[in-house]
Amino acid sequence: MNINIGVIGTGLIGLIHLFSLKQIKEENLISKNGVNINIKQIADIDENKLNKLKKNNPYNVERFTTNPEDLIYDNSIDIIYIATPTKFHKEFFCKAAEEGKNIFCEKPIAFSLDDIKEMISYEKKYGILTQTGLVLRYCPIFWKFKEILLDKNLQFGERLSFIFRDTQEWPLGTQTHPSEWRKDPSLAYAGCLYEHGIHDVDLLNYLFNEEAEISKLKAKIRYVSQLTQGSIEDVAILNIEYLDGFSGNLIGIWNNARMDERRFEVSFENGFLVLDGYTGFSLNKFEYLIKKKKKRFTMKDVTIEYLEQKNYPKTTSNLGPYLYENLSFLNSVLNEEKPYPGLEIGYKAHNIIELAYQSSKENTIINFN
Numbered sequence: 001m002n003i004n005i006g007v008i009g010t011g012l013i014g015l016i017h018l019f020s021l022k023q024i025k026e027e028n029l030i031s032k033n034g035v036n037i038n039i040k041q042i043a044d045i046d047e048n049k050l051n052k053l054k055k056n057n058p059y060n061v062e063r064f065t066t067n068p069e070d071l072i073y074d075n076s077i078d079i080i081y082i083a084t085p086t087k088f089h090k091e092f093f094c095k096a097a098e099e100g101k102n103i104f105c106e107k108p109i110a111f112s113l114d115d116i117k118e119m120i121s122y123e124k125k126y127g128i129l130t131q132t133g134l135v136l137r138y139c140p141i142f143w144k145f146k147e148i149l150l151d152k153n154l155q156f157g158e159r160l161s162f163i164f165r166d167t168q169e170w171p172l173g174t175q176t177h178p179s180e181w182r183k184d185p186s187l188a189y190a191g192c193l194y195e196h197g198i199h200d201v202d203l204l205n206y207l208f209n210e211e212a213e214i215s216k217l218k219a220k221i222r223y224v225s226q227l228t229q230g231s232i233e234d235v236a237i238l239n240i241e242y243l244d245g246f247s248g249n250l251i252g253i254w255n256n257a258r259m260d261e262r263r264f265e266v267s268f269e270n271g272f273l274v275l276d277g278y279t280g281f282s283l284n285k286f287e288y289l290i291k292k293k294k295k296r297f298t299m300k301d302v303t304i305e306y307l308e309q310k311n312y313p314k315t316t317s318n319l320g321p322y323l324y325e326n327l328s329f330l331n332s333v334l335n336e337e338k339p340y341p342g343l344e345i346g347y348k349a350h351n352i353i354e355l356a357y358q359s360s361k362e363n364t365i366i367n368f369n
């Protein structure tokens, strides 16, 4: 059996998906036997990029095109990855849905809540399977973080407050983010909260929502850097309160310091849980303390435990969460199951982000019903 794939956008994340798919294919990681993954077509408006990829053709692509419609209207293609600047997600999504393609759509999903609602209605109408690129849900470290939070045997006591700080280097013209579209609101819509912090807002939903829903939100969004003439925010501070009174701050920053680093601390009556200096590939500290007793975790041990718990096949890949999200998506499509996380989960994060912009603009507290 063949799974034929098309990828639109071959920049940073498009290449990560292509590399993940290559490793899944070469290491035979798919759960069903006899499945052959083909990258049928890739599309990018930048012909130079396509020519470079054509040279050694590391992903064994059958056809390269500057026109995304070539893949959307290719009847042999089952799955389309959308990895372009955010502006184009909705248009490609709706066209591909009409053609019955299953879709992996990168985050942010689209520019407005109405657009995402429309995409959800297309997903339902055309009966397609869709996953969004909210990749923190596939990080072993955050999986473990949640396991600890939900472990009733641990005597943490009541949860009191949290601080979650995410610092990323301005993703403009750097080695990791060579492109410049993120400084243009007509292509990117907004900055550190919408473009990057959506991962963090979604992570809060993943970690905390099972205990209580959000009840209140107060945000301060700042436009400090002149890099974008003040049109793209570089500071977002969200004060979030849950129905059980638990509250804390999410702080997102784009500056010129660290590439990408997170610190997350939750305080309880009898202790704390802290993750410090987490880059996705390394961390300084991951530990909890209960009544003066500490327990520390290493990334290696947590990853081994995660792979065992999730029953993932053994792999030599070091792509981590990106490999797992792709593997999960392909398995969902093969088993005709709803992929995770889907558009509804993404919509929830987008909704909080929109309310945060509103709260900051109007200097008001948003009450959730």
Ligand SMILES: NC(=O)c1ccc[n+]([C@@H]2O[C@H](COP(=O)([O-])OP(=O)(O)OC[C@H]3O[C@@H](n4cnc5c(N)ncnc54)[C@H](O)[C@@H]3O)[C@@H](O)[C@H]2O)c1
Residues within 6 Å of the ligand: 008, 009, 010, 011, 012, 013, 014, 043, 044, 045, 046, 049, 068, 083, 084, 085, 086, 088, 106, 107, 108, 133, 134, 135, 177, 178, 179, 180, 181, 195
């Ligand atoms: N999930 C994650 O961790 C993650 C990480 C990075 C980026 N992203 C998201 O992925 C998307 C792409 O980001 P990126 O960093 O890969 O950007 P990028 O600039 O590195 O790559 C985008 C590619 O799309 C191409 N492109 C632009 N307009 C196009 C069009 N109309 N048709 C076809 N190709 C087009 C560009 O030439 C470029 O090669 C964004 O929505 C971004 O937010 C997600």
